[in-house]
Amino acid sequence: MLTGNMSAAWGARVADVDYVAAYPITPQSEIVETLSKWTSTGELNAKFVNFESEHSMITAAGAASLTGARVFTATSSQGLFYAFEALYTVAGWRAPILLVNVARGVGMPMVLQVEHGDVLAARDSGFLQLHAETCQETLDFILIGYRLAEDRRILLPVMVNMDGFTLSFAREPVEIPDKSQVEDFLPRYSYPRPLTGDEQVAYAPTMTEGVPYTFFKYQMYAASIEAKHVFKQIVRDFSRVFGRGYDVLESFMMDDAEYAVVCSNSYSSIIRAGVKALRRRGVKVGMARLRMIRPFPREELAKALEGVEAVAVFEQNLAPGRGGALYPEIVEALYHMPEKPKAVVPFIGGLGGANIGPEEVAYMVRVCEKAVKTGIVPQHPTLLLREDDWSKLRESLKVSGLPVEKMGVVHHV
Structure with a gap:
C-alpha cells in the first residue's frame, strides 16, 4: 500500500534517476523528502540538490538533463507557477526531464486540495502531459514518461499529474516493478551530443530572425504531435513487460x-x-x-x-x-x-x-x-x-x- 507521493518517489527510484532537483511544497513534499532520504542512505544512487526556488530547480533540472543525466523533479500549484518561465526554457532546450505535478488550487483564496488550474495553465509550455487516476498509474506513467521523453524522435519534457490530497495522500495497492523488468523496458538515457565539454555544442541560442525561430518552434510542435504515436508504441512494450495496458x-x-x-x-x-x-x-x-x-x-x-x-x-x-x-x-x-x-x-x-x-x-x-x-x-x-x-x-x-x-x-x- 503506497500513497500517490510514495508511488512517485518509487517511480523515480526504479527508473534509476541520476539527479533530483528539489524544492518542497505541499502537497508534494513527501516525494522529495523520500528521495532525499534514499540518496543519503545510498538506496538511490543519485545527486540530490534542494534549491532556493522552483525557478532555479527547473532550470537546473533542464541543464543537468542536457549533460546526459536522467533527471526527476516535482512541484505543485504556486511552485509550478514560480517556475513558469523555466518550463518554456527547458522545453525549448529539448531537455527530456520528468516533472511530477501534484495538482492543487492556485492563488487566493488559498486551498491545499486538488484543482487543475495549475497543470492546465502549463499545457502549452512544451511539456507533454500524462494524467493519473491511481497510485499505480502515477508510478507507471513515470516509467512511460521517461521512455517517451528520451525517445530521440521526441526529446521533450514530460509532466505527470496527480491530484493533491485525493491521490497524493491516498493509500492504494501498488505493484513496484523488479529491476530486471524496468531494465527490459527502460533503456539507459543517452542524450545526443550532450554537454560534456568534449565538443562545442550550443542549445537554444538567441534567435535574431523570425524564420529560424519559427523552424525550431515548429520542430517542438511536430515532436509533440508525434509523441502520441510514440506513446502508443511504448505502452505496447509496457504491457508486454508489466502486464498492464494503457492508451491515451x-x-x-x-x-x-x-x-x-x-x-x-x-x-x-x-x-x-x-x-x-x-x-x-x-x-x-x-x-x-x-x-x-x-x-x-x-x-x-x-x-x-x-x-x-x-x-x-x-x-x-x-x-x-x-x-x-x-x-x-x-x-x-x-x-x-x-x-x-x-x-x-x-x-x-x-x-x-x-x-x-x-x-x-x-x-x-x-x-x-x-x-x-x-x-x-x-x-x-x-x-x-x-x-x-x-x-x-x-x-x-x-x-x-x-x-x-x-x-x-x-x-x-
Missing part, C-alpha cells in the same frame, strides 16, 4: 452509450462508480477519461464519442471569463464529426477537493437528456455542489453578508 484515452462502457462523461484524473473513479450505478438502472451512459492531455487526443476522443446523443464535460478548474479550460478543446475535437453529439454540456466540480458522488453523475446525465430534448444547451458551466456542502455554504454566505442569490449559477444536488 480510457473508454468505459462506451460501446452502446447514448450519453458520455468526459473527465480526467482521480475523480474519474467516482464518475466510474456513477456510470455503473446508472447502468444498473438501464441508463446507457459511459465515460471517456483523458490520460494524455498534451498532445490532446482529439481523434481518439472523437472516435470514442461516436454515436452518443450528448456529452457532459466534467472539469476541476474554472477560468474567469472562460469556464473549463478543456471544454473548448473537447468541442473542437468533435466539430468535424459527420454526426456530432446534439449537446456538449460543461460542468465544474471537485474544486479544492469538494465532494462529488454518483448523484452528481446522474444529474449531469439528466441535464444532457434535457438539452437533447429541448435543443437548449447551457452556455456556462454548472457548478456541482452536494446538498450538505451547499447548505454549509449558504450559512457562510449569510454570515459574510453576501446575498445568496449571487450564486445563481450554482446547482445543489
Whole structure:
C-alpha cells in the first residue's frame, strides 16, 4: 500500500534517476523528502540538490538533463507557477526531464486540495502531459514518461499529474516493478551530443530572425504531435513487460452509450462508480477519461464519442471569463464529426477537493437528456455542489453578508 507521493518517489527510484532537483511544497513534499532520504542512505544512487526556488530547480533540472543525466523533479500549484518561465526554457532546450505535478488550487483564496488550474495553465509550455487516476498509474506513467521523453524522435519534457490530497495522500495497492523488468523496458538515457565539454555544442541560442525561430518552434510542435504515436508504441512494450495496458484515452462502457462523461484524473473513479450505478438502472451512459492531455487526443476522443446523443464535460478548474479550460478543446475535437453529439454540456466540480458522488453523475446525465430534448444547451458551466456542502455554504454566505442569490449559477444536488 503506497500513497500517490510514495508511488512517485518509487517511480523515480526504479527508473534509476541520476539527479533530483528539489524544492518542497505541499502537497508534494513527501516525494522529495523520500528521495532525499534514499540518496543519503545510498538506496538511490543519485545527486540530490534542494534549491532556493522552483525557478532555479527547473532550470537546473533542464541543464543537468542536457549533460546526459536522467533527471526527476516535482512541484505543485504556486511552485509550478514560480517556475513558469523555466518550463518554456527547458522545453525549448529539448531537455527530456520528468516533472511530477501534484495538482492543487492556485492563488487566493488559498486551498491545499486538488484543482487543475495549475497543470492546465502549463499545457502549452512544451511539456507533454500524462494524467493519473491511481497510485499505480502515477508510478507507471513515470516509467512511460521517461521512455517517451528520451525517445530521440521526441526529446521533450514530460509532466505527470496527480491530484493533491485525493491521490497524493491516498493509500492504494501498488505493484513496484523488479529491476530486471524496468531494465527490459527502460533503456539507459543517452542524450545526443550532450554537454560534456568534449565538443562545442550550443542549445537554444538567441534567435535574431523570425524564420529560424519559427523552424525550431515548429520542430517542438511536430515532436509533440508525434509523441502520441510514440506513446502508443511504448505502452505496447509496457504491457508486454508489466502486464498492464494503457492508451491515451480510457473508454468505459462506451460501446452502446447514448450519453458520455468526459473527465480526467482521480475523480474519474467516482464518475466510474456513477456510470455503473446508472447502468444498473438501464441508463446507457459511459465515460471517456483523458490520460494524455498534451498532445490532446482529439481523434481518439472523437472516435470514442461516436454515436452518443450528448456529452457532459466534467472539469476541476474554472477560468474567469472562460469556464473549463478543456471544454473548448473537447468541442473542437468533435466539430468535424459527420454526426456530432446534439449537446456538449460543461460542468465544474471537485474544486479544492469538494465532494462529488454518483448523484452528481446522474444529474449531469439528466441535464444532457434535457438539452437533447429541448435543443437548449447551457452556455456556462454548472457548478456541482452536494446538498450538505451547499447548505454549509449558504450559512457562510449569510454570515459574510453576501446575498445568496449571487450564486445563481450554482446547482445543489
